[in-house]
Amino acid sequence: CGSWLVFVGPSGRVSVVDAEGKGVKTYQPVFEDLLSAACIDGKVIVTGRYGSTVILSSDTITPVITGVVDDLVHVVPTGGGVLAIGSKGSVVSIDLGTGALSVKELRGISGVKKAIMIDGNLYLLSYGAFVASLEPPSLEHPFGTNYYGKDLMAQIMVGIRMSLLIGVAVAAAVTTIGSMVGMLSGYFRGKVDSIFNTIINFVYTIPLEPFAILLAMSMRPSMMTVIIAISVLIWRTTARIIRSQAMTVASSQMVEAARALGAGHLRIIARYILPAVLPLVLLDFASVIAYAILAEATLGFLGVSAQDTYTLGGILNQARLTGAWRDAWWWVAIPGIFIGSISLSIYMLVRSLEPIANPRVKGSY
Template structure:
């Protein structure tokens, strides 16, 4: 037989399932590449905001100090019996910020209190945004009488002062840090709900949502796969702004004596200073540190939130 006329042997067929698996790996790698590119674009735009960088640097430093507080000052700083100084000592080389009415160093209390204030702010804001996002997406998606009822309840919470509702909840429940988180979270969600509902309605008016419905996409598929990813940037910006408000509300509740009496927080330090008569006696070093710390943290979160909002809002982002 002439070897030139011999038909070539067919190539060995790939094992069953190799094609779909390879395609799946390629799709996953493509999705990861897109996410990395999105993060890179986000950071490139974020670092152009000087205020956002200043706020991020301040929050990063505070987070490191709060995490390392047990190593820096030790857990014994909360115990009154272990106070190393005398009551209400002014700032000195030994105590840079002075002491409280029990002789505890205010600098150590300030460092330890950052853990509670940041924890309350983060968890309360997360709870508030979670409730607001759920209510907003459901109301915007279903509409009709359901949205009317839900939004009237939202309006009732919106017109009621958040601080008053939080005080009522903190009064009727046991005094603990979790009560404060719950009181702030369940009273500060209406603003997020209205914003998310408006964004949900805008997203569902786009043509690809109609195509998804025509192809058989159900309510859960549309809300989780199409609506929620489009409202997450708004939710992220609202979270950063809500943390500062939660920290201020926690400080107010603690100042009013509604916080956890067994933990050290910045609001609790202000309450102790008031009870010790620091205002009338002129002990300014007892009032200034926690007050300035609350103001600086609230400002840092606000700067970060405004920067994130300007990056994620297409109407405010200047294209390069």
């Protein structure tokens, strides 16, 4: 600044060095948050993180303001004054002639690091996207925006598709494994049933969340990790449901007659057991989709789900990591509403079809 070199150090210390190297003046902190300086009309204006501002002129240091805003990161000289810029879009205008002060908030901006003035235009420089950051629901963004200014409606639409895809993949794996184990256990009984029951009881002792986290540590957080973690554990319920129905059919007269006529095990299972349990398999398929969506939301919230795409649980995890869930209610509430609505809709559908798929429960409705 003219013949000065001004340094703003940690804890608010300001050092002024003569350009010819003849002397150094150090000013002890007036405010401890000082971090940025600008030169105008032979004066040095230093601003602080929490709105503190001082003016250095000759041998004096004059405090001007403090505590107006709490996000200042840079100061820009203007004609007759300065603009102090905040990381969240705060703009403090200081007139050095009159001492007048005005504060503006640029809505929907965050992540500002520096600012420059060119031909009377103010340009904000940031480390990433900051436009429309944490905008509440509006006509332009019906579901609002996230911390990075991205439209949540677009993310949630992709998240619904990916969560449903995970649900269908898990349901396909679970009903396939559970149905095979249940039919074999219910049909053969004896030692086969005892072995499968031991395996099922063991799987029931494994909690989902710790198992999924360990699996993600050994592999990597991805859709496949979630699908494997859920599928490996919840086929046990399907197996027990199908086993019960298979045992009932296996002891029926038509199966006994088929055995007496010399029908093999494979033919009996394909001809009599499978058609009898198929309605329950289809019903369980829908139930597993609902469960898998809820399980993915839980695992996604913990950071175990896919990292390269959006899922409903992953969206909740982003809100948790940025801490925005405290203020940006829409970032948590809207994905949560979709998770609950989809799961509840599938559950109600399953309940309405259960008397058809399993006539034994008709009397309970």
